[in-house]
Amino acid sequence: MRYEGVVYRPPSEANSLLIQATIGCPHNKCTFCSMYKGTKFRIRPVEEIKADLRMAKIYYGDWIKSIFFPDGNTIIMKTKDLVEIFSYARQLFPFLERITVYGSARFVDKKSLEDLIALKEAGLSRIHMGMESGDDTVLSRICKGTTSDQIISAGLKLKQAGVELSEYYLVGIGGPELSEQHAINSARVLNQFIPDFIRFRTYQPVQNSPLYEQYISGEFELLTPHQALQEIRLLIENLDCPGTMVTSDHVSNYWNITGRLPQDREAMLQEIDYALTIPESTLRPAPITHL
Structure with missing residues (x-):
């Protein structure tokens, strides 16, 4: 296999074969x-x-069970090309159970329902979608290139097509100023299409990004660990997504909050309340601001 640059994948794809598309x-x-x-x-x-x-x-023989096709937004490829690739992968690997890609709402929504059904039939199992927020002010500020309406439209089409949807919520990306509306409007959007997974990522400044520079200059303020947990609590309180799995499967998060809705809601809220009793300084060291 040939790779170019750094190849990124979700933690849930740790055991997947990575083929850059x-x-x-x-x-x-x-x-x-x-x-x-x-x-x-x-x-x-x-x-x-x-x-x-x-x-x-x-190299691996027949024993590949899952394939993830990076890089970012592979869903942008022509539907006929994706169908050809997915079908070929299924021919090569008789035990293949799952095919996944990254796809933001903007590019997923460009596909028709018929396109997405064709991809599902060719073997596409799941799309990892970095929604980040369901609040249009936040989406605009971070230059996400999509709107809450597009997120809903893309999510509904994927659910109709039978493709699993793994949505990513970026905790703290609205800063303290927009934290409440970020959580409440994100819950409102997610409730419209009920994704299979909601995965938390807590925003941490990353060098060589515009928001990092805003953080260093003081223009953007991070949430404290307790504020981040309170934002997650508000989101979970407002979620109406029967069957959705909520998970904190990333090192960026301050606390492991995992459960299925609605049956595990109270347990998750109690876990957050317990975490809020722990001194912030012990939850995780302060973010690195320089190397």
Whole structure:
């Protein structure tokens, strides 16, 4: 397999075969992100991707059960090309159970329902979507390139198509000023389509990103650990997503909050209340501001 640059994947794809289908991100303007800065986005030719799948077949044999196709927003590829790649992967690996990609709402929503059904039938199991927020003010400030209405539209189409949706909520991305509306409006948006997963990521400043510079200059203020936990509490209180799995599966988070809605709601809230009794200084060291 051939890789270009740093390859990123969600923690839940730790055991997946990684085959780059795209290089970089077609949007690449989010102020909080530095992952693909300096990388010109391009789509790899289908034959190159299929060649990498054949290399994996030689190396691993039949025993691949999950494949994740990075980089950012691989869903932007033409539907017919994705169908060809997914179908080819299923032919090569007889025990393949899951195919996943990154796809933000803006690019998912460009696909028709028929496109998404075709991708599902070709083998697409799950899309990892960095919603970050359901609040339009926050989305605009971080230059996400999407709106709450697009997030809802994309989520509804994916649910209709039968593709699992893993949504990412970025704790603290609105700062203290917008924390409450960030949580409440995000819950409102998520309730419209009920994703399969809601995964927490707590914002930490990353060098080589615009928001890092705003943080260093004092223009953007981080939430304290307790404020971050209170924001999560407010979100969970307002979620009406039967069957959704909520999880804190990332090192950025101050506390492990995991459960299925609605049955585990009270247990998660109690866990947060317990965490709020712990001194903030012991939850995690302060973020690094320079190297």
